[in-house]
Amino acid sequence: MSSDTTATASDRPWTDTTSPPGDRARALVAAMTLEQKIAQLHGAMETIDIYALTAQAAESGADMDQLAAQIRIERHVAGIEELGIPRFRITNGPVGVGMGDGTPSPPATALPMTIGLAAGFDPELAHQYGTVIGDEAATLGQHVLEGPGVCLHRLPTAGRNFEYFSEDPYLSGVMGVAVARAIQDHGVIAMGKHYAVNDQEYERFRTDVEVDERTLRELYLLPFEMLVKDAGIAAMMSAYNRVRGTYATENRYLLHTVLREEWGFEGYVQSDFWSCRSAAPSINAGMDHEMPDAKWLNEANVKAALHDTSLEIETVDRALVRRYTQMFRLGQFERPYAPGQIDARRNGEVSRRIGEQIAVLLKNENRTLPLEGVGSIVVVGQTTFVDEACLGGGGSSKVDPLYTVRPMDGLREVLDGLGSTVALSKVTVADDLSNLEEARRAAAAADAVVIMAGLVATEGADQDDASMLHDQNRLIGEVGPVNPRTVVVLKDGNPVLMPWIDAVPAVLEVWNQGSEDGHVVADLLLGVVNPSGKLPTTYPRDWADTPFAGHPERYPGTDEGAGYPVIRYTEGLRMGYRWYQSEGITPLFPFGHGLSYTTFELSDLAVRPTTGDGTSPLTVEVTVTNTGDVAGAEVTQVYLGLPEAAAEPPRRLVGFAKVRLEPGASERVRVVVDPGATHHPLSVWDACTHGFVVLPGEYTVHVGTSSADTPLTATVTVG
Template sequence: MTERPWLDTTLEPAERARRLVAAMSLEQKIAQLHGAMKTVDIYAMSNNATTAEEMDQLVAQIQIERHVAGLDELDIPRYRITNGPVGVGMGDGTPSPPATALPMSIGLAAGFDPELARQYGDVIGDEAAALGQHVLEGPGVCLHRLPTGGRNFEYYSEDPYLSGVMGVEVAKAIQAHDVVAMAKHYAVNDQEHERFRANVEIDENVLRELYLLPFEMLVKDADIAAVMSAYNRVRGTYATENRYLLHTILREQWGFTGYVQSDFWSCRSAAASLSAGLDHEMPDAKWLNEENVKAALHDTSLEIQTVDRALVRRFTQMFRFGHFEKPYAPREIDAARNGATSRRIGSQIAVLLKNDAGLLPLAADAGRILVVGQAKFVDEACLGGGGSSKVDPLYTVRPLDGLQDVLKSLGSGSTLSSVTVADDLSDLDSAVEAAGGADVVVVMAGLVATEGLDQPHANLLNQQDEMIARLLAANPNTVVVLKDGNPVLMPWIEQAPAVLEVWNQGAEDGHVVADLLFGVVNPSGKVPTTYPRSFEDTPFAGHEERYPGVDEGEGYPTMRYTEGLQMGYRWYQSQNIEPLFPFGFGLSYTTFELSGLQVSAPAGAPVEVSATVTNTGERAGAEVVQVYLSFPEEAQQPPRRLVGFQKVTVEPGTTQTVSIIIDPDATNHPLSVWDDRARDFVIRPGEYGIHVGTSSASTPLESRIAVAG
């Protein structure tokens, strides 16, 4: 043991890491700074992908070996890294090991339930550990700034607090399995357009109050072990070389003690990146190779202490989670157990957007039920999420199979049939004819976004809007089921009697949708991102400088976040624009009434907000009580800020009391604004409004409190 003191488990992880690095040669150190994949020209390959299908083909071609090679002579194990954050996707080795395909992260956030997030992270952590992986690249906590963002499906929300709450629970659950969780993509990687080149210009208060806030919560509340640096430039400097982000904020101000890994091929230099605070390059040694690192050490643009620092940071986390002691022993995933969890989560995150005349839930004996839609949404389970986070599923439940299973369990005598509509709508007339002869029509439509590409527009692709409108006209008893990973425009909404947003559900698609349609489960989700009525209502109409950016003479597009704090629901409320569906909105098969608001606000202490929720309908259901704060005028804030929420299940005719604590010292800084002069969050003195309701646009209970600065 004295010859290898880093193997002494009685020592603290950081001390073990320091002793290991002290025993390493320079060549061994450099070999541990990067992944083991053969270097490829990812930039040229990415530029050739223009569709989701081509991006998937690109990912399949890369054949990634997602690991750091072990060093037997020092007992350093092979360090295995799997992608996330919507399940174990593309783990070490090719092809990817099969795992449970979970619902997309945007859907998880729609649950507005930290317990669901814990269960979600528990599945991911369990399966990553079962497959012998050491790192799970997730959760992703960038915000839904852009409604057409290509990776919104793997991020949570437009709201930083909701994103942070969900991300913290997912990360804690993953790390409970001794798997490193990795927050990504740090920072302001909110769009995929020109992601290898684009620059983001953003005011400091906007950066701190919105876009960095979920990362801060992950560092402080989840003790997250790793952070992934983004592709894009931030204020002219690549995120992987941005010392202000990687050192000043992350380590000096937040106290982060983990390590920073590059997004794949986001590293752009050796000395500059390591000196700024990047610790590890993946998936290869394009920059942190022997030639570059030794040259930088020779010309003193890099110091050996900086190399040592990077390695100590990563090895500390490996020792923290026992990675040196655990042999590589993959075990079988419990597909049935984790699939049941996925089904349970999926049923709690669907959002009932519209239900005129109570068309939903459908009666089990509804008669002739016709399911119509394009192949991706009708014939197969909608796994969602193109790109590197895509999960190779252990199994899937197709829509018709799931419907048949649930109808059988209900003892139904209904008949079930389906029509698949071609992507070019060449056979739409026959589908419309079939719809006219059915008792009930279920239209399944949607959108599968992908890493690397933003959507070309906010409408459903492949002329699905036209398909939906024609089918709605053919039968008044038509339900629209949306399976997507982004908010979409709905030009047919006035025609539709019922709309159910189920998201890209993953493996249990068929069962989840059937459970919801036939009322086995009562929908209780809330939209985590605003649905606009038109793209012209968004902050981006007529503002190219906001997106897709403008070349300001530097050769790359610069996106200026000139909408400031007015992002998401803050934008719509500030501009007095009524969205199609506001943030936090969601209906139920029952009805609720909020009353009895009480606010306790002792000076200098947390604020307690309580209210009662009464189920005034005939079914058990869950409601999400949401607390928003309005600030004094001098704070220069948008009209509302989400500062608390709680989901509660209520039986028919009964009442539940909800109590929500708003702690001024919490990591989400609920009562604070960023002050450039103080270089910190501060509380402005004055009168604050407490607004309690069931969405950002429906807060019938209100009170005011005086707050000292």
């Protein structure tokens, strides 16, 4: 070691890369002045009144994209050159590298929405997804990717469901863990969000969520627990809403007791943008970093709190050590800022492959799909869905795409690649349906009709209902029956009502696909790719079937004299498919549903052991056979019914495995259900012991291809 290096390590011990990250962080903080410490507690954006700006946007009818465009968001913490602290650059996620540090934000690959990724039921797909995000964030010189989001699809119309994975906590956790690991493999901090129960956008700055502890633990906190324990996630983002009367950014029970004492979280907690509501109470509770400005953790407030002892300097130091430890852990102090160029073609191809494996074939009567043996195809729909690639996801997570593939361009390219001479045409239907008759005539004259419809949800607002906008139900209901070979392609980020379902023979859910929309949809429609996705959330037949019909206390909440809406999760554990099964209601399409261009059969179920003490892993094996004439993939889904004494809904997802098979081929699929796993598959939350426990009794293993189709069962007895 040279004398210069020795001097540096002696004078600036935090630069010694051989020291543990925590030691380096503590050494750095010890060398900082109070003013430097305070400057590092918050983002560097000039403080604005976001609440007033949001209210103005609502009054004027502006959406979150327009609102975001008005705000010059500097997503960073200013560096301190004399200490070697880099400018800390933060970019939004989780559907790609979104609004990053800088104006305008750097373009990136617009990936399919996260809800669609979950439909893949494949952790390897999630890892590829996270790899693209991590690679691009690192290439652009960003230190933090704000994602994955693992709140649940409690409300079918929630504005940010497109950013979240599923209504099921286990599926959300598995996919979130894979994404987070892949992001951090690139030296980028992954940030789980929005902690916790930010399951709706309505009045998100004000509303209070009241939820019992058992429901909170078994459902809504579970994927966050998996991120901490299984992914080693470096950061969490606290939510806007109150939880049991206390804002999430001030909620010591969530930020300290649960997150750190019980789960062992070693990362740092950042506020959602403008979710911080105080100085001393927030940082004392366990919030470590305010973004995007210094509305609360500014020099005047922090010094005043230190002076009156409502805040201690050790607590300030703790917050900084937590963040610096993760930065040192991921090598961010040593990495020079040298933004490069994203490999758009390579990452676009990955996005295309992911997109093709997450589409869900909801209905396919008379083998309408794939579209083979037709001489002409007409594409019908409103401009958002037929004229441009459907990027989806309004608000701060929206990605500025490097490129897009429009629907008609994608169809033409794929048809040309197949050497097809199919005549292709399009009718763009006005939002007011003024040219609907033109679409009907074109549909009647074509050999096949593809109606593209859907919705683009947005941060900051929930949908008024589960219907598609601009009277698209009428469009489908009137154009669909005109041609017996009509396919509806849904491009959305939420389940939608389908009053027209009996009028069309085929429905393909492709989600908001992003950059590769045109190629993905073409490959699926023309049979280049066989759809293999499964619904990650239940599609209701009617709004009256949901837990919210006639229950305003569940949503949008009621004013109970507090002066703000109080939302009560009184449905408890009966959320998503658990609700429909508990209430005996048949949804339009159940959780886990998804068809294929081929057929599969599950047989020869074996579960071992069949008796035990509730600590040994269960091995579930089943043979999956492709009984059709096309190669395809099937997802074996394992659900567990708990003993009657548990007072649980009928079943919960505890395992799944996706297998790809050639026609006539079979494979023995194995799923291991470990009682000691982070998602507590056999356990219930016990208030007396304040922990998860396995109850004695009979457990029923249900195996099939959706939550409603589990023909194979076995019983396991826990003594």
